[in-house]
Amino acid sequence: MAREQLGICAEANLHSSYLLCNALDGQEAILRQKLARLPQLLNRLSEHFSEAMLTAVVAISSHYWDNLYPWQRPEGLQAFPEFTSEQFSVSHSTVDLQIQVRSDRADVNHIALQQIYQLILAHVDIVEQLAGFRYLDGRQLTGFVDAPLNPRGQQRRHAALIDANRSPVFAGGSYLHFYRLLLDQKPWLQLSTAQQEEIMGYRKVDAKAVAVSEFNENSHLACWRAVQAGGALVLQQNMPFATLQLQGSLQLSFSADGQAFSAYWRQRLGLNAQGTYDRLLDFCRVDLAAAFFVPSLSYLEAAARGDFRASTRPGSAESNFLE
Template sequence: MEQAQSGIFDDNNRHSYFLEYVITNRDADTINALKNALKNISDNLNCSSVIAFGRRLWQHLDNQAEALNFTDFATLSGPFGHTAPATQHDLLIWLHGDDLDGVFDAMQLCQSQLNGIAILALECPGFRYKDNRDLTGFVDGSANPKDVAAKADAALLPTSHSHQQGSFVLTQKWVHDLSEFEKLPVTVQEKIVGRTKPDSIELEGDDMPKNSHVSRTDVKVDNVAMKLYRRSVPFGNAHEKGLYFLGFACDQQRFQIQLERMFGLTQDGIYDKLIDYSKAVNSAYWFAPSQTQLTQIVTT
């Protein structure tokens, strides 16, 4: 049985660094140089990592790529003025650990190894905020699967699949309007999120608005819950603050279903009220192969 990339599930995420790259060329020499660089990165990291690929690059690495039905992110434009722009790149590297030195050194290693092969299109350092809270003050990921098996079921392709133990990935950089959100009474904030702020208890019955974040993202299709495994990370500096959303799923459509519900693109015409206070500025889909397949790719 193939093994998933362990970084998907490693809990040592006090510090994170997200790197998104565009490959300079897709000719054979560049692809071979990329494989060698990724091998050197994998062999010399001193923190956890996940390596994932955009569709166009993946087609040059996997002769069974078509079996995935893997698509690029397409811009979403909701009827109420909200957008999620497509910023699809070729290579995603997520570095994370409890030691900031190790994560920073790993970022430097990636930059050194990929110099001349790939151009850095986005970098986003992030951090664990308090007890796993978003910068809005609400606990993030409360609905995540709790045990190992449930996490794997949500995040990984099953053993019956040609790409078993791989994972579809969605990344989005969301910039929060904290000044406006913080003007709201806590009770109003809780209605927007769908959970209590101090202890993250899900609202129930008439207390749960249909346009809350929980209501729009907690969905079943044919009685199957569209569960994701979320590993999102807050980021912030003096100029902007927000959340680098990171989700893993066994089916790419799970992301699309949730996003369409968030942006008011479903038949009910309801959108997620939370996106009035947070703007998506980057969005991309990726595929993170199993560790077994990744090792095969970078060594052949």
């Protein structure tokens, strides 16, 4: 049975750290070995700092996957969709790898990143090092509770992890969209609470939906309801970030279905039959975005051992995965 990376469905932590990397040319063979060792490294740290609840995610981008694992490509792995509407535009960035570390201790995150960096530094260039933090009781910097419609309990696994019946090779894996959402905080804070709640579609204090008479079909909540009603299941693992100049959210969306993200962005940007877009985007912009696949621990280890038949090719229906 495939073992998923624990950071996908883990509950919220206090601190998050992210490394975005580009692989150096010709490093694929050694990187397959090093990426398979990362979960072992992090498991040791997790046992040593058991109170920190340390988890991690190792993800490979849509454009680098065929270089690193050329024998088989996840069926739904596509580049971050470059959609443009009258109100907003989204374009993708070029990053090969993303490594996410989350825990309840910032010092443990630092130790983990240092050890990860020492393991892979000879094979990659670091593009970005980012950090997020828990804000109040799980809120974004808008002041509102983040992702009130997020799946809970076992539904988190159903939304995020690929089932073995769907793909034996990629069972336990997950499609990941990552983007940095910048909040234009000054005009947002000039709005009254009632105006903010109209845009969000739910109350600021308790995250309950606003009254039907006040509900706006262009609200943030309405867009998410429409996405879910269309059958697109997404698990969000977002964290706020802030510097003196910039603030916003580091958005990580996991799904067992690679097509879910196109449905999500079409709805938010108003590229749907109704033409209703997410009004929260009036106060936001995206400056960094990429699509990844998060393979199972079993897949990482098997790839490092070479447990794939040479006859498989990118784009084939299924490869012969040797347990």
